[in-house]
Amino acid sequence: MAFLGIDLGGTKLAFALFSTEGFILHKEVHELNGRTGKQVGGLIADQISTFLHSDQFKNDKITSVGISVPGISHKKNNTVWAPNIPGWEAYPLYDEIKAITNALPLMIESDRTCYILGEMWKGAAQGCKNAVFLAIGTGIGAGIVVDGHVLNGANGIAGSAGWMVMEGDFKEAYKSCGCLECHASGNGIARMAQNIIQERKRYNGVFKNKPVEKITSQDVFTAYEVGDWIAKKVVNAAIVYWGRAIANMVSLLNPEKIILGGGVFGPAQRFIPVIREEAFKWAQPISMKNVSIDVSALGSDAGIYGAGFLALEATKLDHQ
Amino acid sequence: MAFLGIDLGGTKLAFALFSTEGFILHKEVHELNGRTGKQVGGLIADQISTFLHSDQFKNDKITSVGISVPGISHKKNNTVWAPNIPGWEAYPLYDEIKAITNALPLMIESDRTCYILGEMWKGAAQGCKNAVFLAIGTGIGAGIVVDGHVLNGANGIAGSAGWMVMEGDFKEAYKSCGCLECHASGNGIARMAQNIIQERKRYNGVFKNKPVEKITSQDVFTAYEVGDWIAKKVVNAAIVYWGRAIANMVSLLNPEKIILGGGVFGPAQRFIPVIREEAFKWAQPISMKNVSIDVSALGSDAGIYGAGFLALEATKLDHQ
Numbered sequence: 001m002a003f004l005g006i007d008l009g010g011t012k013l014a015f016a017l018f019s020t021e022g023f024i025l026h027k028e029v030h031e032l033n034g035r036t037g038k039q040v041g042g043l044i045a046d047q048i049s050t051f052l053h054s055d056q057f058k059n060d061k062i063t064s065v066g067i068s069v070p071g072i073s074h075k076k077n078n079t080v081w082a083p084n085i086p087g088w089e090a091y092p093l094y095d096e097i098k099a100i101t102n103a104l105p106l107m108i109e110s111d112r113t114c115y116i117l118g119e120m121w122k123g124a125a126q127g128c129k130n131a132v133f134l135a136i137g138t139g140i141g142a143g144i145v146v147d148g149h150v151l152n153g154a155n156g157i158a159g160s161a162g163w164m165v166m167e168g169d170f171k172e173a174y175k176s177c178g179c180l181e182c183h184a185s186g187n188g189i190a191r192m193a194q195n196i197i198q199e200r201k202r203y204n205g206v207f208k209n210k211p212v213e214k215i216t217s218q219d220v221f222t223a224y225e226v227g228d229w230i231a232k233k234v235v236n237a238a239i240v241y242w243g244r245a246i247a248n249m250v251s252l253l254n255p256e257k258i259i260l261g262g263g264v265f266g267p268a269q270r271f272i273p274v275i276r277e278e279a280f281k282w283a284q285p286i287s288m289k290n291v292s293i294d295v296s297a298l299g300s301d302a303g304i305y306g307a308g309f310l311a312l313e314a315t316k317l318d319h320q
Numbered sequence: 321m322a323f324l325g326i327d328l329g330g331t332k333l334a335f336a337l338f339s340t341e342g343f344i345l346h347k348e349v350h351e352l353n354g355r356t357g358k359q360v361g362g363l364i365a366d367q368i369s370t371f372l373h374s375d376q377f378k379n380d381k382i383t384s385v386g387i388s389v390p391g392i393s394h395k396k397n398n399t400v401w402a403p404n405i406p407g408w409e410a411y412p413l414y415d416e417i418k419a420i421t422n423a424l425p426l427m428i429e430s431d432r433t434c435y436i437l438g439e440m441w442k443g444a445a446q447g448c449k450n451a452v453f454l455a456i457g458t459g460i461g462a463g464i465v466v467d468g469h470v471l472n473g474a475n476g477i478a479g480s481a482g483w484m485v486m487e488g489d490f491k492e493a494y495k496s497c498g499c500l501e502c503h504a505s506g507n508g509i510a511r512m513a514q515n516i517i518q519e520r521k522r523y524n525g526v527f528k529n530k531p532v533e534k535i536t537s538q539d540v541f542t543a544y545e546v547g548d549w550i551a552k553k554v555v556n557a558a559i560v561y562w563g564r565a566i567a568n569m570v571s572l573l574n575p576e577k578i579i580l581g582g583g584v585f586g587p588a589q590r591f592i593p594v595i596r597e598e599a600f601k602w603a604q605p606i607s608m609k610n611v612s613i614d615v616s617a618l619g620s621d622a623g624i625y626g627a628g629f630l631a632l633e634a635t636k637l638d639h640q
Contacts, residue, residue: 254473
């Protein structure tokens with residue numbers, strides 16, 4: 001018996017076959033290669049069929065499927081909204097997969113929910129009943145579990161942490177991405193550095209050999225290491241904002257753990273002591289004293305482990 | 321058959337006898353009159369005994385008890401922390417009440433939790449599965465229900481909304497009460513006005529006939545009505561902060577409803593359109609479009625209705 005966990009990203013699609021004990025028996029990654037709409041659904045369906053029917057996996061009886069999607073899984077109408085996949089405004093993934101799997105138990109959740117479920121199952125939040133995964137990549141979102149329950153919210157979009165208020169001056173840019181995300185996501189960090197360079201008529205600093213619009217957050221972190229003043233300004237602001245974001249979630253949610261993950265953690269891991277210091281300034285002091293702030297233990301595998309956990313849960317639900 | 325709901329406040333103790341349909345059959349309020357520690361526990365116990373044994377209520381067979389406390393109900397060790405009642409740092413209320421009621425089903429929750437439960441049962445949040453009661457009185461706290469579950473957090477202190485970050489400049493005062501609470505609670509509003517007056521060597525405005533330290537938030541709201549500039553400055557800042565606090569909770573929790581209650585709502589009800597406008601600037605736009613912001617329907621009875629609901633739930637738990 002085995003479970004199939006699937007992690008759909010904006011550019012990649014990962015599959016992992018899990019044993020009943022939660023070990024990965026087999027893993028493979030496919031590039032989306034510019035696929036859109038139904039082509040992405042088709043790729044997922046084809047690969048699931050391969051797992052179900054090929055000789056290679058004939059001894060692993062797959063009993064359920066879990067899928068992590070880069071967006072929102074709407075349970076009310078069984079559709080997925082995934083902003084980075086064209087044609088996935090309301091994609092009927094659940095029904096498509098149910099149809100080709102002979103109605104195997106299936107659960108689909110947002111990537112941020114899967115990250116925290118993965119960490120609770122096999123990562124840094126094992127044993128926790130109240131935990132948050134703050135995913136800081138191109139954007140910012142939080143997967144939240146409270147008292148053992150995933151926090152979905154009324155429209156399935158709880159955890160939109162990138163929209164939190166971090167400072168008093170409202171800027172027009174916040175309308176499209178939220179205050180925290182504008183300053184402290186991967187895209188936000190890159191754009192803040194780009195803005196500073198563009199505002200200067202003559203610029204001769206560390207970024208001078210790269211077209212301004214091509215500067216990434218990774219470039220900014222590299223420039224920080226060599227003491228570039230623009231990188232320091234942008235990264236130091238992000239550190240402060242991450243600390244405040246953690247403070248807000250600690251005060252409101254009183255979690256045992258906040259796990260920092262996503263592409264930015266990564267390079268920003270070394271700042272955790274300073275981030276914690278900023279959080280301590282603002283947060284409810286008892287909650288803050290009791291929370292532990294850790295980096296993701298599963299890294300880029302958090303989503304696939306979360307999907308594996310969904311598959312396990314799907315089996316249980318089906319037996320209720 | 322009837323349920324007993326008890327709402328303990330910092331100065332008062334209210335009892336209500338509920339019918340099985342949730343109607344109040346009888347209500348009475350006792351002043352604490354400066355009682356502390358065990359005297360408060362004794363008053364609660366004596367009154368419960370009266371309800372259980374007096375001739376007046378002999379036809380209402382009381383089958384369970386729910387209690388709202390002005391602080392935190394710690395389930396792990398069955399104690400109550402109530403900062404405004406001296407001697408209630410870790411008061412064994414649960415065991416005391418169990419002992420005198422012949423072990424009737426009993427539930428004890430924090431007041432902010434009871435407020436939202438009361439509103440969901442009989443008030444402005446009926447039919448909601450995701451709702452927040454933002455209680456703005458002397459302090460600020462939030463009772464939060466997500467996907468039908470009360471959000472307690474790891475140490476029972478989730479909903480400490482008064483500690484949310486609302487602006488970039490950290491001030492020492494935030495260390496003792498939190499950024500939002502310092503500016504926008506009843507005490508915060510009073511103190512902000514007091515501070516402005518004290519900073520001025522000569523003051524001849526609307527508050528001139530009152531000792532500065534006696535100015536209350538109610539005074540500030542009254543002064544706002546006659547156009548006093550200090551009151552306008554303080555109240556307008558509070559409006560902005562309430563809007564931002566709502567925005568954060570909408571983005572993180574995606575609730576169907578946010579209910580504004582506590583002593584300040586009250587006089588601040590008329591500002592809800594402006595508060596909503598501020599929230600719209602910052603919050604995740606889809607969540608914001610889908611949330612309704614209302615004033616408490618139960619007012620000062622929210623706690624006692626919540627306690628009644630606890631009593632009803634306690635009966636169910638006991639039959640599991």
